[in-house]
Amino acid sequence: MTTSVKAPARRAVGELLREWRDRRRISQLDLAIAADISTRHLSFVETGRSKPSREMVLRLGEHLEVPLRERNRLLLAAGYAPAYGETELGAPELTAVRDAVRQLLTGHEPYPAAVVDRGWNLVDANASLGVLVAGVAPDLLAPPANVLRATLHPDGMAPNVLNLGEWRAHLLGRLRRQVEQTADAGLAELLAELREYPCDQPVPEVEVPGPGDIFVPLRYLHRGTELTFFSTVATFGTPLDVTVAELVIESFYPANPETAEYLRARASA
Structure with a gap:
């Protein structure tokens, strides 16, 4: 006797749109006004009584700020x-993108910088990233290396992060917001995994700045020297390709003169 397994039913577009609207905390009225359609029509779309046109799906996705990957699913x-x-990053069509990324990474020397994809997997980095990953276990850096896992794992950067509790709370909060914004199941699994990693420092539930604080620093011990960084995040401004839209460039800057001098001296040596 042969047992057949049914494929999971495809979810209706109206149901998905309603979920995105709820996730963005936008009322039917506000979305209808923004998308220049009637509330009645939007209600019919969400309940499956009316089929939206291709243009309407794209318009609603735009106003709901749905990621490009999820707009395709809609x-x-x-x-x-x-x-x-969704073009492979190594494809000829993305030569200009790769060149731009490489120029940013190289131009940021002697300070660390890295490029990650939607799952926080390392895509590219400059040579100065070696300052931060020098003590990371080789298996955590084997492709596809996940930068969050390599940062918070006990065999990764974690033992050398002097403010691990604070930095861990910052990274988990950032990932949690990304999960809420994208509804990505893979990111949700990663968040659950990272939360299970041990941490022997107090982890604040809410990031409350202290007197004079202007950012959450990364305080890192490199060969007996404490280095302090802050970071900036860059994305492509007008992407029309899923791969390009999901690239994130994170650049670390010295937060004090001592860190800057250490990195410059290291690069010169």
Whole structure:
């Protein structure tokens, strides 16, 4: 006797749109006004009584700030072909993107910088990132190396992060917000894994700045020298490709003159 396994049913586009609207905490009225459609029509779309056009799906996705990958899923759920391509980063079409990223990484020397994808997997980095990953276990750096795992794992950067509790809370909060914004199941699994890592420092539930604080620093011990960094995050401004939209460039800057001098001296040596 042969047992057949049914494929999971595709969810209706109206149900998905309603979830995104709820996630963004936008009322039907506000979304209808922003998208220039009637509230009645939007209600019919969400309940499945009316099928939206391809243009309406894209318009609603735009106003709900749905990630490009998820906009493609909305289109598929509505019976349309995806609108946004997903090109391999090594493809000839993305040569200009790769060149721009490499220029940013190289130009940031002697300070660390890295590029990650939607899952926080390392895509590229400059040579100065070696300051931060020098003591990380080789298996945590084996491709595809996940930078959050390499940072918070006991065999990763964690033993040398002097303010591990504070930095851990910052990273987990950032990832939690990303999960809420994208509804990405893989990121939710990663968040659950990272929360299980041990931490022998108090982890604040809420990031409350102290007197004079202007950012959460990364205080890192490198070969007996304490280095202090802050970071900036950059993305492509007008992406129309899923791969490009999901690239994130994180650049670390010295937070004091001592760290800057140490990194410059290291680069010169």
